[in-house]
Amino acid sequence: MKNNEVIELYGSPVSNCYNTVLAALRHKGIEHHQKHIGATQDAGFLLKSPMGKIPFILHEGAYISETSVIVAYLDQVFSDKPLFPGSPLEQARCGQLMKIVELYVESPARRLFPGVFWYLHNDPLHVAEVRPVIERGLNAVELLLQQNRFLLGGPKSGAGYYFYFSLGLAETVCQQQYGWDFWEERPLMRELYEQLGKLDFMIEISAQRDGAMEGYLAEKSAEANSD
Amino acid sequence: MKNNEVIELYGSPVSNCYNTVLAALRHKGIEHHQKHIGATQDAGFLLKSPMGKIPFILHEGAYISETSVIVAYLDQVFSDKPLFPGSPLEQARCGQLMKIVELYVESPARRLFPGVFWYLHNDPLHVAEVRPVIERGLNAVELLLQQNRFLLGGPKSGAGYYFYFSLGLAETVCQQQYGWDFWEERPLMRELYEQLGKLDFMIEISAQRDGAMEGYLAEKSAEANSD
Numbered sequence: 001m002k003n004n005e006v007i008e009l010y011g012s013p014v015s016n017c018y019n020t021v022l023a024a025l026r027h028k029g030i031e032h033h034q035k036h037i038g039a040t041q042d043a044g045f046l047l048k049s050p051m052g053k054i055p056f057i058l059h060e061g062a063y064i065s066e067t068s069v070i071v072a073y074l075d076q077v078f079s080d081k082p083l084f085p086g087s088p089l090e091q092a093r094c095g096q097l098m099k100i101v102e103l104y105v106e107s108p109a110r111r112l113f114p115g116v117f118w119y120l121h122n123d124p125l126h127v128a129e130v131r132p133v134i135e136r137g138l139n140a141v142e143l144l145l146q147q148n149r150f151l152l153g154g155p156k157s158g159a160g161y162y163f164y165f166s167l168g169l170a171e172t173v174c175q176q177q178y179g180w181d182f183w184e185e186r187p188l189m190r191e192l193y194e195q196l197g198k199l200d201f202m203i204e205i206s207a208q209r210d211g212a213m214e215g216y217l218a219e220k221s222a223e224a225n226s227d
Numbered sequence: 228m229k230n231n232e233v234i235e236l237y238g239s240p241v242s243n244c245y246n247t248v249l250a251a252l253r254h255k256g257i258e259h260h261q262k263h264i265g266a267t268q269d270a271g272f273l274l275k276s277p278m279g280k281i282p283f284i285l286h287e288g289a290y291i292s293e294t295s296v297i298v299a300y301l302d303q304v305f306s307d308k309p310l311f312p313g314s315p316l317e318q319a320r321c322g323q324l325m326k327i328v329e330l331y332v333e334s335p336a337r338r339l340f341p342g343v344f345w346y347l348h349n350d351p352l353h354v355a356e357v358r359p360v361i362e363r364g365l366n367a368v369e370l371l372l373q374q375n376r377f378l379l380g381g382p383k384s385g386a387g388y389y390f391y392f393s394l395g396l397a398e399t400v401c402q403q404q405y406g407w408d409f410w411e412e413r414p415l416m417r418e419l420y421e422q423l424g425k426l427d428f429m430i431e432i433s434a435q436r437d438g439a440m441e442g443y444l445a446e447k448s449a450e451a452n453s454d
Contacts, residue, residue: 050367095296140277
């Protein structure tokens with residue numbers, strides 16, 4: 001298998017999905033170049049990423065989008081240091097963790113981005129309906145960790161990186177929208193988050209994110225004020 | 228690897244996710260028992276499926292939930308007749324197809340279930356915001372098929388089964404909510420849908436679904452009228 005071509009990672013360091021792919025590249029020690037760009041719905045962009053979203057990668061002439069798909073692809077093409085380690089059942093537990101965070105925590109939290117990050121207004125209907133969905137998702141994550149302690153102590157995984165950056169984002173949304181600290185009463189979730197945050201490359205990626213976020217918020221504020 | 232214990236599949240044949248797992252089991256010729264149950268938020272149920280959702284499977288003493296995770300697990304434990312065939316890149320294309328349908332077509336369509344299936348009311352805000360999301364998702368699917376014709380003619384895949392049952396459901400939602408036939412102007416999507424619908428086991432699973440759906444709708448109607 002040819003895997004000697006340097007991977008290009010396209011997207012923005014403010015994106016939790018971009019940062020998850022970056023962590024996967026760092027975890028596996030895969031050579032890569034970061035290409036910082038924003039998402040658009042331009043026809044040319046859609047040819048590379050059909051939903052017009054970032055991140056996407058370019059590897060050996062092919063563009064691949066969707067975070068979980070990119071992570072699985074990297075894990076398969078570069079076999080060292082697996083991102084989904086362990087038995088098929090343990091891999092499934094990682095998969096469940098990633099899926100629950102994506103679909104039941106991050107996805108609803110994104111519906112509150114306009115009011116939280118874009119200086120726009122969140123409809124009260126959205127504000128009311130999102131919180132119970134996120135609560136159920138977080139309870140499911142805590143339960144899964146209770147039942148599968150190996151997810152805490154074991155080798156770091158692609159699911160862990162997704163968890164880290166996704167919950168970091170959802171935490172900001174919940175704090176700002178509801179004044180809600182969702183780590184309370186979820187000690188295992190917090191433990192995993194803190195463990196992951198101590199890895200050298202996670203510290204570096206988070207620092208890049210925080211720097212980029214300042215510029216991003218200033219830009220969104222200017223956009224909102226010009227409307 | 229022990230894989231001689233018969234798999235139990237829990238859930239309802241009205242669920243597109245249940246039917247996707249069932250198709251994966253049939254595709255691979257894995258012995259299984261169907262256990263028809265509904266989803267609940269009971270504590271005992273959550274121990275088996277942390278979000279309280281169906282489907283989930285029981286295999287060798289372990290309960291596993293989340294459709295895409297179950298399908299990946301089955302594919303790994305039972306190696307015959309892969310559900311994600313081909314090169315790593317081809318597998319990634321299947322992954323993108325499945326992901327786009329799940330996150331950008333089915334997930335928004337589900338927000339209209341109350342008005343479409345449960346004899347309740349959909350808020351105009353939801354009705355207005357869901358359609359453009361689904362349109363973008365469907366356009367992305369069509370584009371992905373244009374760029375990757377092998378997804379049409381090649382071996383059947385787990386992504387295809389997901390596509391089939393998920394779009395079957397989204398189609399009903401879009402027809403009933405908007406009077407919108409989304410197959411129009413998306414010929415490749417329609418071609419893949421029709422191809423998959425001709426497989427013997429897909430015909431059987433769809434027939435079981437349609438029978439169960441009648442009972443389900445009658446039950447929802449009675450619930451709505453008793454409120």
